[in-house]
Amino acid sequence: MKRNSLKGLIAIERIAIIGMGISGTATLTAYWKLQQAGQLPDVSIDYYDSLENMGCGPSFNKDSEHALLNTRTNEIGFDYENQEDFQRWVEENYHSQAAYVPRQWFGEYLQERLKSMTEQLKAKSIAAHVESLCYLPERKQWRVQVTSAEPVYYDRVHLCTGDLPKMDFYELKDTPGYVHDPYPLRELPQEITSQTSVVIIGTSLSALDVLKYLQEVRELSLIHIFSRRNQFPIINPTPQAITFKYLTEATFQSYLTDYHGHLTYDQLLTWIRQECQRFAIDFDETIQDVLESGTGPLRASLQQRDFYGYLEAIAMELTRILNHHWHTLSIQDQDRFLDTYDQALSLIKAGIPDSSAQAIIQGEDDGQLLILPDVTDLRYDETSEIYQIIQDGGKVLAEVDWVINATGLDLHMRDLDAKxxxxQALNQAYIERHHAGGLTMHVPNKHIISPRFGDLENLHPHGMLTHGALYHINSVYSIQRYAHELVQALYVNA
Ligand SMILES: Cc1cc2nc3c(=O)[nH]c(=O)nc-3n(C[C@H](O)[C@H](O)[C@H](O)COP(=O)(O)OP(=O)(O)OC[C@H]3O[C@@H](n4cnc5c(N)ncnc54)[C@H](O)[C@@H]3O)c2cc1C
Structure with missing residues (x-):
């Protein structure tokens, strides 16, 4: 709340949420949770996004039913503390008890919940992209401008614009058969048919979405795929409920109290290995197995569902703890951990549904899926109008008509459109890039640190924008928990 200097009255705090994908919806949910608990002071909330993405963002928007959630139906919801809600909704609306359902169902569900929270909070939905943001230091307010409307002034802004640009490794953006962003899948060019040849760049979840869609809907007889290391996620294992002994908040808190808030890589690894040993898991050996290139680890994981269930539970808990304590490691220790373990932990946590695993394994066994090794370049030949996939030494491994880019987001934001x-915010030095991706921020208070204004206590980064400063705030669960902790700290624990 803010004192209005003109009238001497207490004015209602005005809040803007910019971007209403998972992060924006999670932020509104956090305010709603406070309201439900009778802890929300008088605030007024406006939120902004395009009509198309409102409430679901691009990842959970309308698309092919072949694009599945990779989180089980009973482990995801609009509120991380009420995860049965989505499963109930699926049963009521789609009469399904499937463990993995289409991503667009989750988007539809989120939009329904958003509508009802908006009414209860008396929030205002503004279907427009924010064009510009201007900080007024004397008023400590933000001026938000959308096209063809008067600017609006806010006391607090949540920056939830996580749809960062995709990477274009081979600089193919202006060539005719290149698809830079594969979503929505159903809008992939209709010319991609069973008669055409395709290469998918990437082997992560997005690439597997594309693969499954091309196999099942476009019925392609041959698909090429590659990534830098050709590593595939493992199967979604049998969930295991674990009582943790070493990876607990209490262990970390007590250590940090004793060691003046400094955690070390060695201590972290000791706890991880000790926790793994309790379940007969050799952590380092398993990490090496998971990191093998090709489909070997995925195939092996199908035979070891309980084993990987324990490992997944440990990886999840570790992530939840590191969400809070990442910044207590030195930069050198963070880099060491990222270099050695991060990729493997991501592959373990990204466990894929059986149907996706079968699509890969069957495809490879039938010769329909070709995993290309050691690719060093991908070029467009203007004369033949064909893309050539090149191996070390210049050998042409394959030639294709279409290239579908399914690599990740450019978390370093090197190639942002000037608009x-x-x-714009980078140009105004309101925000700054973090060396490890995302934006620089004050981690304990979850606000932006600006090169121009220092601590901007009323500008909060969310989701992918926290990448680098924080560890893995990129799943629905962690984004929601982060938003809830922030809003609680602002209004309840202040
Ligand atoms: C293909 C895919 C599948 C996934 N599956 C799962 C899963 O099964 N389980 C899970 O836990 N996680 C999953 N994730 C991860 C997770 O859901 C994402 O990390 C999350 O969607 C990121 O949310 P976000 O709100 O930060 O960004 P986004 O969802 O990208 O939303 C950003 C929003 O900001 C809006 N925006 C941008 N600029 C402006 C502006 N100037 N004004 C107004 N609005 C603006 C955009 O329109 C967009 O809607 C998946 C991610 C992807 C990409």
């Missing part, structure tokens, strides 16, 4: 809100 992008983040590009």
């Amino acid at each position: 992008d809100l983040l590009a």
Whole structure:
């Protein structure tokens, strides 16, 4: 709340949420949770996004039913503390008890919940992209501008614009058969048919979405795929409920109290290995197995569902703890951990549904899926109008008509469009890139640190924008928990 200097009255705090994908919806949910608990002071909330993405963002928008959630139906919801809600909704609306359902169902569900929370909070939905953001230091307010409307002034802004640009490793953006962003899958060019040849760049979850869609809907007889290391996620294992002994908040808190808030890589690894030993898991050996290139680890995981269930539970708990304590490691220790373990932990946590695993394994066994080794370049030949996939030494491994880019987001934001809100905010030095990706921020208070204004206590980064400063705030669960902790700290624990 803020004192209005003109009238001497207490004014209602005005809040803007910019971007209403998972992060924006999670932020509104956090305010709603406070309201439900009778802890929300008088605030007024406006939120902004395009009509199309409102409440679901691009990842959970309308698309092919072949694009499945990779989180089980009973482990995801609009509120991380009420995860049965989505399963109930699926049963009521789609009469399904499937463990993994289409991503667009989750988007539809989120939009329904958003509508009802909006009414209860008396929030205002503004279907527009924010064009510009201007900080007024004397008023400590933000001026938000959308096209063809008067600017609006806010006391607090939640920056939830996580749809960062995709990477274009081979600089193919202006060539005719290149698809830079595969979503929505159903809008992939209709010319991609069973008669055409395709390469997918990437072997992560997005790439597997594309693969499954091309196999099942476009019925391609041959698909090429590659990534830098050709590593595939493992199967979604049998969930295991574990009582943790070493990876607990209490252990970390007590250590940090004793060691003046400094955690070390060696201590972290000791706890991880000790926790793994309790379940007969050799942590380092398993990490090496998971990191093998090709489909070997995925195939092996199908035979070891309980084993990987324990490992998944440990990886999840570790992530939840590191969400809070990442910044207590030195930069050198963070880098060491990322270099050695991060990729493997991501592959373990990204466990894929059986149907996706079968699509890969069957495809490879039938010769329909070709995993290309040691690719060093991908070029467009203007004369033949064909893409050539090149191996070390210049050998042409394959030639294809279409290239579908399914690599990750450019978390370092190197290639932002000048009109992008983040590009403008960077240009104004309101925000700054973190060396490890995302934005620089004050971690304990979850606000932006600006090169121009220092601590901007009323500008909060969310989701992918926290990458680098924080550890893995990128799943629905962690994004929601982060938003809830932030809003609680602002209004309840202040
Ligand atoms: C293909 C895919 C599948 C996934 N599956 C799962 C899963 O099964 N389980 C899980 O836990 N996680 C999953 N994730 C991860 C997780 O859901 C994402 O990390 C999350 O969606 C990121 O949310 P976000 O709100 O930060 O960004 P986004 O969802 O990208 O939303 C950003 C929003 O900001 C809006 N925006 C941008 N600029 C402006 C502006 N100037 N004004 C107004 N609005 C603006 C955009 O329109 C967009 O809607 C998946 C991610 C992807 C990509």
